[in-house]
Amino acid sequence: MVSFDLNVINFSGGQRSNQVRFELIAYFGLFLIITSSMINLFLQSKRGMIICLAVQYLGVFFLVIQAWSVGLSAVKLIAGWMAATFLGATHMINESKSEENPPKTSGILFKVSTGLFILLIVFGSAGSVRTLIPVPLVFIWAGMTLICLGFLQMATSGKLLKVMIGLLTTLSGFEVMYSAVENSVLVAGLQAVVVIGIALIGAYLAILPELDRS
């Protein structure tokens, strides 16, 4: 079990300057998470969505590294990037084909405004959530942002890639919060397997209609 000073991310024996540096890394990770997941809401370009997913996992890495060792945190980053690669490799094959109508401005505005509203709720209710899950605020902000924006992603689109990215986003939000309370190597490994498995299934479903029936 990882223990925290709830106000400051403390490392036994660490210098104050190291603590400040680590806090800055955590907030930078939070910035990457918020930015990438918000952009992913309205992006239609598959390449852009995959890049945002990769940046999102980089943000998750910067947060998880506050609680776990670098090696263990790297497992999450590599699994996330592998997932992005698998999804990108299959979904971007079809990008050159003639696509549906370009998105409407009203749709983009709706998603962005809903996303901002969600962010307001997340930041406003983080204190209450902390009574349930006693971890540093930055973990709750990041985790809840990913969970809620992931839900929004899944709920507002029926497209396969969007649903897969939304699911991965939601699960990564949970992983951020869970990493603060549990640092089991086996759980981390199995979670990585699940993330890669979801991406492989997403890739399989993308090419399924084009496979020969046999």
Added chain:
Amino acid sequence: MNAPILYIFIPAVTGITLFFLRKKSILVQSIGIGFSFLWGLLGFTLPIGEVITTGESALKIASSTAVLGRNLTILDSDRSVIGIIFIFSALWYVGAVLKKIGNHFIPIGLIISGLLIAAVAIEPFLYAALILAIIVLLSIVILTERGARIEAGILRYLVFQMLGVPFILLTGWVLTVAGVNPSDELVLFQAILFIILGFAFWLGIFPFHTWIPMLASEGNIIASGFIFSMLPSMTLLMLLDYINTYSWLRDSQLFFQALFVCGIIMLITGGVWAATQNNLKKLLGYAVIIETGFALIAIGLNTQAGYEYVVMALIPRLLAVLLASFAISQTNFNSSKEGQVAIEGLFFRKPWTASALLAGLFSLAGMPLLGNFPLRLQLVDQTFQLHPEAIISIAIGISGFLIGCSKISTQICRGPSASREKESRIFIFITISTIILLLCMGLFPNLLLSNLVNILTGFPFLK
């Protein structure tokens, strides 16, 4: 030799091997079905933890092994569950062969069977959530058909099953905290909330139930039926394991009331939706919802009789879902208007298929003489004694499903008599055997099902 290697790793490795050989259909089908039947018989007959002497040699199957620092423990009381998983998997493989989807269904089914046992055997059980997630991912491959469009049901199934995993993992953490301070009401409430939400996603408790009828109506009914029968059954056993492990959970009235209410809600939603159904496949989906609802009501009663219902109803439920799924697969029913006409006059064209369909559906409804009836009667009687107000909900659930079954029966027996169509001999044999078994279970439940109560010896702290 130990039980986890025998019942988890060997089936999984066999499945992986057969997956690479899947082009050789006859080899894969014969090995897969034979292996599964054999392992089912081993599960029922081979004792675990006892020395078996054969002549001059002695063999002992150890009950646990350590994998990556965690224990996989299979007790002697789990043998019935193992036997059921493998025997029924073998029957599903036969159905897959009849529908010509056996090449990838059988290897993946074997891996899933091994992982299902691993999910029940793993200690601590929070890892079961991740194993279940892997099972769901593997099941996507058998639920989808090559060259077919991706429908919404498969995505919804994937999303809802994955969303259950975080709640169960968080439950593991909260239970650790609650164990340290069991008098903290907030922590207990939090743990109960997470458990209920996790199992709500997995079992399809309203409003997270929509994936069940969608998955049933899309894709292959054999694959859907396999998932509908195996996953909820093992998930319910995992729930019993949770209750058995934590004393404060067993002492929590709120938890059992929540389960009871969830069961009632599933009955009402399943019954109401089933009554309006003309889609045969969706009707089977709602039958699964109602069955799970009854199981939750039984657990929610927190009585010995309730827990006995959960384990004794395993085989009748699995048989009924198997029979109904096989029968639906033998029709050409699909969701289109033309496909829905496929069951009109079915009784004249394919009498065995019609008989199997009606026997399966009415057994799930709990009709007298069939497998579910005596167990359902006992459960309803016990519920009436403890919660008489719940009887109306139970009546809505059962009658709603019966209305749906009646509509299907009318369609089956309606229409001009047509020439008899050829039916597979294997299917006829399975139909006759299963109907006889269901009738025997309905007429002599204590004779055939009482041994399943031994499963509860693996949960010694349940009432």
